Amino acid sequence: MGKIEWAMWANEQALAAGLILLTGGIVGVAGQFRDWEFAAYGVAAGVFICLLEYPRGKRNKGTSVERTGQYCLTVCVKAFGPVTSNYYVRAALHAALCVPGAFILPTVLGCVCLAIASLIYLAAAVRGEHWQPILPKTETRERVGESIKEPPQNPPPRPPAELRRKRPEDLEGAAYVNPISVTANE
Amino acid sequence: MALSWRSWIANEGGKHIILVVWLGANTWLFWRTFILYYSSPQYYYLHKMLGLGLCISRASASVLNLNSSLVLLPMCRSMLTCLRGSHKLMSRKGRRLMDKSKTFHMACGVAICVFSAVHVSAHLVNALSFSVRYSEEFPSLNVARHRGEDPRIIILTTVPGVTGVLLVLILFLMFTASSYCIRVSSYEIFWYTHNLFIVFYVVLLVHAIGGALKYQTNVDTHPPGCFRPNRTDPKTGSSAHPEQEPVLGASELPVGGDGFNSICKEEARFQAHFPETWLWVSGPLCLYCAERLYRYVRSSTPVTIVSVVSHPCNVIEVRMVKNSFKARPGQYIVLNCPSVSSLEGHPFTLTACPTERKATFGIHLRVVGDWTERFTELLLPDPSMDSEILPIVNQRRYPKLYIDGPFGSPSEEVFNYEVSLCVAGGIGVTPFASVLNALLDEWQRYKLRRIYFIWVCRELQSFYWFADLLCALHQKLWQDNRPDYFNIQLYLSNAEGLQNMSEERYRALSSRLLIGRPRWKLLFEEIGKANKHKRVGVFCCGPKGISKTLHKLCNSNRFFGTTFEYNKESFS
Numbered sequence: 180m181g182k183i184e185w186a187m188w189a190n191e192q193a194l195a196a197g198l199i200l201l202t203g204g205i206v207g208v209a210g211q212f213r214d215w216e217f218a219a220y221g222v223a224a225g226v227f228i229c230l231l232e233y234p235r236g237k238r239n240k241g242t243s244v245e246r247t248g249q250y251c252l253t254v255c256v257k258a259f260g261p262v263t264s265n266y267y268v269r270a271a272l273h274a275a276l277c278v279p280g281a282f283i284l285p286t287v288l289g290c291v292c293l294a295i296a297s298l299i300y301l302a303a304a305v306r307g308e309h310w311q312p313i314l315p316k317t318e319t320r321e322r323v324g325e326s327i328k329e330p331p332q333n334p335p336p337r338p339p340a341e342l343r344r345k346r347p348e349d350l351e352g353a354a355y356v357n358p359i360s361v362t363a364n365e
Numbered sequence: 366m367a368l369s370w371r372s373w374i375a376n377e378g379g380k381h382i383i384l385v386v387w388l389g390a391n392t393w394l395f396w397r398t399f400i401l402y403y404s405s406p407q408y409y410y411l412h413k414m415l416g417l418g419l420c421i422s423r424a425s426a427s428v429l430n431l432n433s434s435l436v437l438l439p440m441c442r443s444m445l446t447c448l449r450g451s452h453k454l455m456s457r458k459g460r461r462l463m464d465k466s467k468t469f470h471m472a473c474g475v476a477i478c479v480f481s482a483v484h485v486s487a488h489l490v491n492a493l494s495f496s497v498r499y500s501e502e503f504p505s506l507n508v509a510r511h512r513g514e515d516p517r518i519i520i521l522t523t524v525p526g527v528t529g530v531l532l533v534l535i536l537f538l539m540f541t542a543s544s545y546c547i548r549v550s551s552y553e554i555f556w557y558t559h560n561l562f563i564v565f566y567v568v569l570l571v572h573a574i575g576g577a578l579k580y581q582t583n584v585d586t587h588p589p590g591c592f593r594p595n596r597t598d599p600k601t602g603s604s605a606h607p608e609q610e611p612v613l614g615a616s617e618l619p620v621g622g623d624g625f626n627s628i629c630k631e632e633a634r635f636q637a638h639f640p641e642t643w644l645w646v647s648g649p650l651c652l653y654c655a656e657r658l659y660r661y662v663r664s665s666t667p668v669t670i671v672s673v674v675s676h677p678c679n680v681i682e683v684r685m686v687k688n689s690f691k692a693r694p695g696q697y698i699v700l701n702c703p704s705v706s707s708l709e710g711h712p713f714t715l716t717a718c719p720t721e722r723k724a725t726f727g728i729h730l731r732v733v734g735d736w737t738e739r740f741t742e743l744l745l746p747d748p749s750m751d752s753e754i755l756p757i758v759n760q761r762r763y764p765k766l767y768i769d770g771p772f773g774s775p776s777e778e779v780f781n782y783e784v785s786l787c788v789a790g791g792i793g794v795t796p797f798a799s800v801l802n803a804l805l806d807e808w809q810r811y812k813l814r815r816i817y818f819i820w821v822c823r824e825l826q827s828f829y830w831f832a833d834l835l836c837a838l839h840q841k842l843w844q845d846n847r848p849d850y851f852n853i854q855l856y857l858s859n860a861e862g863l864q865n866m867s868e869e870r871y872r873a874l875s876s877r878l879l880i881g882r883p884r885w886k887l888l889f890e891e892i893g894k895a896n897k898h899k900r901v902g903v904f905c906c907g908p909k910g911i912s913k914t915l916h917k918l919c920n921s922n923r924f925f926g927t928t929f930e931y932n933k934e935s936f937s
Contacts, residue, residue: 183551191541284516
């Protein structure tokens with residue numbers, strides 16, 4: 180139990196609660212409930228919560244799995260700095276957002292689900308978790324293959340020219356028979 | 366790699382047929398219930414009050430009934446294991462379909478969530494309709510107590526309303542904890558919330574008693590829309606005339622009814638339904654409860670741990686013995702050790718099954734999380750105390766261990782192909798280890814004629830887990846004059862430095878050790894060339910990347926007329 184990251188579950192719950200609030204709001208507006216203004220609020224709040232909760236945070240230990248296309252929203256949410264990365268603020272925000280949902284029937288479910296998500300965020304905040312953005316790593320590795328493709332700048336080291344020339348004291352060893360006869364003008 | 370139709374149908378055909386049948390059943394059920402509530406005479410007055418909301422909510426409720434009953438069936442693991450074992454009842458195609466039982470469970474779960482959303486939305490509109498269109502003519506049809514009652518009160522003071530809200534909350538908790546991300550990072554959240562399903566079913570049975578929606582019982586004596594003499598319409602103040610009643614559409618007219626021309630003999634009477642959900646859900650629920658009871662009774666006797674061996678790379682092998690425990694190679698068991706955690710059970714594949722000659726069976730487990738760490742601490746002697754406790758080692762007290770199982774897995778099929786390709790990644794070799802142990806015991810009795818064994822590891826030391834087993838099997842098959850039966854290829858994916866197994870007795874392995882990653886396409890071509898026009902079973906137990914590549918290769922063009930059938934083992 181010691182290593183559970185509650186924030187990850189709270190994030191899933193808040194996203195689902197946002198969708199439930201949004202759906203309830205749409206039903207409330209389309210069904211022309213009395214006090215449909217609360218339903219319109221539900222739509223707006225639902226969209227806002229979905230956008231806020233869509234980018235998943237980075238795990239403390241292990242690999243983090245991103246949601247598809249979350250990069251733009253990660254940048255937006257990161258721009259708010261400590262307001263969004265602190266889970267106490269998120270818990271309070273969700274608790275405040277859920278209250279108007281209790282006034283008409285379609286958004287009651289969204290209200291209750293959001294309240295549960297807010298409680299789990301509070302638990303995560305108490306345990307000291309905070310939101311870190313998942314950003315792609317920008318380090319470039321030294322690729323060994325690249326340097327192999329470059330042609331060598333210098334010739335390979337060779338011994339100096341005197342040593343390569345045939346030595347006159349060893350004429351016996353230096354002699355050879357020319358396979359093609361070489362005679363002058365015949 | 367081009368997709369080949371014949372390979373695709375051989376690999377994916379069965380699954381997609383089941384998917385189409387399931388979707389068709391859902392669609393048919395939705396449509397049939399929708400039409401029933403839309404045009405049946407016994408719901409005429411209710412439909413007039415509630416409109417489309419009635420039809421959509423009841424249709425989605427019937428789909429929910431179907432999926433709530435189907436979702437339990439793939440989780441009856443012992444029953445599925447029995448079905449897998451009886452070759453008379455199921456063909457190989459049927460057993461391959463059972464590999465996908467968890468996927469089917471997830472599909473039914475998603476369908477439950479989607480249709481719950483539809484059902485709840487429709488009932489929200491129904492609550493409003495009950496409130497706004499309160500009927501003075503037919504008071505027994507009403508759920509609201511007076512016209513214009515707050516819909517929230519209607520929902521929260523009726524049994525179906527309160528149970529419905531509870532069901533949505535439980536479903537919310539279960540669904541949000543079931544995503545892949547949560548299962549991988551903290552399995553306990555998933556496990557404990559998913560066990561709320563029993564509360565879900567109990568509340569569902571209460572929800573269905575409801576009785577909010579009623580049907581008319583005396584359609585023959587009171588055809589819907591009939592002329593009621595001596596009654597004044599409360600709205601217009603004149604005697605009721607069918608044409609003046611608010612008509613919601615041409616399809617309002619009762620089917621086959623000449624109600625408009627007849628006179629009502631008596632007042633309409635309404636009655637609530639028999640809860641249909643009980644008929645759908647009780648069968649699978651009883652089956653599942655029976656299965657859990659059977660598993661509980663079977664796992665109530667603890668096992669006796671015979672030996673514990675420590676292997677390199679954080680792996681330990683535990684050998685145990687238990688009365689009347691039978692298992693087939695490839696199956697897995699679930700361990701529960703109360704000294705570590707009383708409620709958690711962790712699955713491990715058996716690496717050695719009990720045979721007629723040897724009653725012990727064993728597992729290899731890799732120390733990765735906190736449960737396995739604590740379990741290993743309890744099993745292995747403390748290294749600092751080694752020198753002093755030699756006489757005490759014999760009296761080592763092992764913790765009490767309970768096992769649940771064995772449960773079936775796709776790897777049991779290795780013996781049912783003539784040629785099998787087994788690809789293992791790291792600790793994923795465990796199902797194949799039990800297969801190889803069974804072959805070492807007696808290889809002649811199986812249909813299998815050739816097995817290609819590919820094992821990819823990151824570290825050289827990992828191969829020592831089963832080096833003895835591989836060499837023993839290789840040696841035995843050479844002596845029995847079947848050199849082509851067992852083809853080993855070991856790959857070391859971490860290519861740094863010169864690494865080799867230098868021991869003399871592992872010479873067979875060191876000559877088959879290759880550095881780098883396997884080249885799957887070439888391997889498939891080689892296997893296809895050597896086994897033309899045969900059906901090769903491909904078994905993969907390893908990381909996702911490898912299994913995706915293999916799956917794609919199995920679906921692609923046939924190499925030399927050979928069909929590769931893909932079977933994947935999943936760990937979670």
